[in-house]
Amino acid sequence: MKFDDRIPIYYQIKQYFYQQIITQQLQPGDKLPGVRQLAVDLTVNVNTIQRALQELITEGVLFSKRGLGNFVTTDHDTIKQLKHRVVSGQVAWYYHQLEKLGLSPASMQQALADYIEEENHDPKS
Amino acid sequence: MKFDDRIPIYYQIKQYFYQQIITQQLQPGDKLPGVRQLAVDLTVNVNTIQRALQELITEGVLFSKRGLGNFVTTDHDTIKQLKHRVVSGQVAWYYHQLEKLGLSPASMQQALADYIEEENHDPKS
DNA sequence: GTTAGTGTCATAGCTTTCTATTACACTATA
DNA sequence: TATAGTGTAATAGAAAGCTATGACACTAAC
Numbered sequence: 001m002k003f004d005d006r007i008p009i010y011y012q013i014k015q016y017f018y019q020q021i022i023t024q025q026l027q028p029g030d031k032l033p034g035v036r037q038l039a040v041d042l043t044v045n046v047n048t049i050q051r052a053l054q055e056l057i058t059e060g061v062l063f064s065k066r067g068l069g070n071f072v073t074t075d076h077d078t079i080k081q082l083k084h085r086v087v088s089g090q091v092a093w094y095y096h097q098l099e100k101l102g103l104s105p106a107s108m109q110q111a112l113a114d115y116i117e118e119e120n121h122d123p124k125s
Numbered sequence: 126m127k128f129d130d131r132i133p134i135y136y137q138i139k140q141y142f143y144q145q146i147i148t149q150q151l152q153p154g155d156k157l158p159g160v161r162q163l164a165v166d167l168t169v170n171v172n173t174i175q176r177a178l179q180e181l182i183t184e185g186v187l188f189s190k191r192g193l194g195n196f197v198t199t200d201h202d203t204i205k206q207l208k209h210r211v212v213s214g215q216v217a218w219y220y221h222q223l224e225k226l227g228l229s230p231a232s233m234q235q236a237l238a239d240y241i242e243e244e245n246h247d248p249k250s
Numbered sequence: 251g252t253t254a255g256t257g258t259c260a261t262a263g264c265t266t267t268c269t270a271t272t273a274c275a276c277t278a279t280a
Numbered sequence: 281t282a283t284a285g286t287g288t289a290a291t292a293g294a295a296a297g298c299t300a301t302g303a304c305a306c307t308a309a310c
Contacts, residue, residue: 008267045269048267048268068278
């Protein structure tokens, strides 16, 4: 897995699991791969995996059964809140970054619209 | 100045100067405060200021006159490109983060619109 | 020429993050 | 009860970033 070397890896791994859960690629009650396997898959050390998982467990997003594995919470409300928290966080971050750069709300929306337009220049032919 | 402790301070200082220049609070040819003064203002060490400035100089955004100070480039084209680079970068980042979270382009625009709506709930009375 | 203000550089030490490695604890099952 | 698969934990070392500090080089003005 590719990491942004300006941000701690364990933090990026947390974001990765957020994504997996929010997009339902990991569903409530699902068992995660073993920590040693995750370490191989994400090309990091077991301790780094562990640090990320530990925080997710503290947040109630995952739970651990010693000797069995780590699992996604079965509390649908927690997952709903997680999704809201993560998405809202991204939007707020975007808004305030562009605000600092002097853009008006209308300009922000226009900039996004323009970017989406570009992304759609059919990659066929 | 407040810093996000997940990101190197020198990197955040670079962003700060980008903002200052893009919003024209620092204009072409302007002299920056001395490095020792900046260190006090931003509550970091001179070496950390130096590292940020050095990269900005390498990028051509600033130039240094030994014994005199650091100055904003007078090349308007460089500044124009900087603005485009920084704003585009933010938009692209936002788009891809939300894409990873499973949102459609339409949902992204809606989420931004909703946030702007919230921000405008008149804070008066 | 001296002084004050400026950029530049180097060293040493601290903290955080990450790695490698080893060990221990628990669960299920043959 | 032995074994394989799992989570958990501790240690030591490397690398990056930040700080504190001191020194040096250049410019302008007295």
